[in-house]
Amino acid sequence: MENVEKLSEIIAKQESHIAGLEQKLKEKEMLVKYYEEQILLAKHRRFGASSEKSQYDYSQLLLFNEAETTASPTLAEPKLVEIEKHYRKAKRVSGDRLPENIPVEVVEHELPADERDCLKCGEPLHTMGRETRREMKIIPAQVKIVEHVRHIYSCRNCEKNDVQVLIVKAPVPEPVIKGSFASSEAIAHIMAQKFVMGTPLYRLEQEFQRDGVMLSRQTMSNWLIRCANDWLAPIYERMKADLVKREILFSDDTTVQVLREPQKAAQSKSYMWLYRTGGDAEHSIVLYEYQSDHRPIHPMNFLRGFSGYLHADGYDGYHKLPENIVVVGCWSHCRRKYDEALKSLPDQDREGSVALRGLQYCDKVFEIERKLCELTPEARCEKRQELAKPVVEEFFAWAEALKVLPKSGIGKAAHYTLSQRKYLERYLLDGRLECSNNRSERSIKRFVIGRKNWLFNNTPKGARASSIIYSIIETAKENGLNPFSYLTHVFNTAPNVDILGDPAALESLMPWHQSG
DSSP states (O other): OHHHHHHHHHHHHHHHHHHHHHHHHHHHHHHHHHHHHHHHHHHHHHHSOOOOOOOSOOTTSGGGOHHHHHOOTTSOOOOOOOOOOOOOOOOOOOSOOOOTTOOOOOOOOOOOGGGOBOTTTOOBOOOOOOOOOOOOOOOOOOOOOOOOOOOEEEOHHHHHHOSSOOEEEOOOOOOSSTTSOOOHHHHHHHHHHHHTSOOOHHHHHHHHHHTTOOOOHHHHHHHHHHHIIIIIHHHHHHHHHHHTTSSEEEEEEEEEOBTTOTTSOTTSOEEEEEEEEOTTOSSOOEEEEEESSOOTHHHHHHTTTOOEEEEOOSOGGGGGSOTTEEEEOOHHHHHHHHHHHHHTSOHHHHTTOHHHHHHHHHHHHHHHHHHHTTSOHHHHHHHIIIIIHHHHHHHHHHHHTOOOOTTSHHHHHHHHHHHTHHHHGGGGGOTTOOSSSHHHHHHHHHHHHHHHHHOOBSSHHHHHHHHHHHHHHHHHHHTTOOHHHHHHHHHHHGGGSOTTTOHHHHHTTSHHHHOO
């Protein structure tokens, strides 16, 4: 009997040990699966296409086949309702075109005078027609010195017969930087090259040297900072005052490296925040703001005075804004989570997977939005309630019912979906709202592309100047202006008017007043 009890005790211990080993094995298997997902996703990010365009056929899913599954031949056709006209910007015409007002240089090719006789009869030849061939000629940037010679006048008679002589000076425009040989065109060119074309100042320095001009990057940097603070900052502040009066804004942020920040290592991250208007705005405004950290106090301070809807990503700091700012979530970010979860799976496991199902729900939301883009905001809001709201509600119910590992790709996607639910649903509240934050992501991308070239800012002063210059240039581009021409106009005009004391003078320099 005693041996049986000992044997039972040994068996129980062995079973407990085996159960523990099986549990550890399951945990290791889960960990291996997680690492496999991360490796596949990392390989795709490095070597795969960055496009998130779907490549799957949704027609087989019941969710995306409403028309066929709900059709009834006995129902009468609905009445047509006339919708108020909605004007949209014309799409760009593809193909190579030259502007109509481009200068034309005509080169005549004629026979020499001694060859204009007929070789057969000797009589003079006449022009019976012309063949024309057109070429586009490009002249590289030319550097020249412009001397402003100011004439000073006096009266000869007063010089001879009077004690006091009246001296009159001819008017001359104020320079963009006093005591400097910089011109408006030179500074506008450097700004356009760096902030539009993404050319670092050291490359511009080398280009100038090849043309025999010794202009250091330090001098160019000083010019940019000086003009940004003197002439562009008042325009920036005026645009900011207009921005916070809008009812719908977009926001995003990205990192930037600033080498010489006080009490921070050179390798530490700083941030460039972006705020911009939406598609409902009469004229577009795009503003960047440099900050040394990522605290939520920065958007709170920048948006002081703003009350309305703010499109943003899932950053928790936006959710700490005052109650008068209603944060609207981004379905593109939500979709991206499922796209990454799908790409982390082996190819043979993707078809019919949970990740694909979530991706298809998100794609349906965007498909509906594409169909409603031509409607007025009122009609769009009504149609969203009819078409999009059922899909959205079904999507969140599906996400709540998922039983997935929290650290897996699909687990992270489901967590993001449910944690952001109340923000993602808000685009249904107003027809002027958009289902994604792509508008601000497109604007912040222009800064990111430039950052890949010039890599970092040297000082906080330079980073602030960069945020101002980017704001002015991107706003000008959004309003259909040539950045170089607009900056040249500002630098020629601003030094000769009172932009700080005369609101009308400052208002006349706004980009939307130049676009007409």
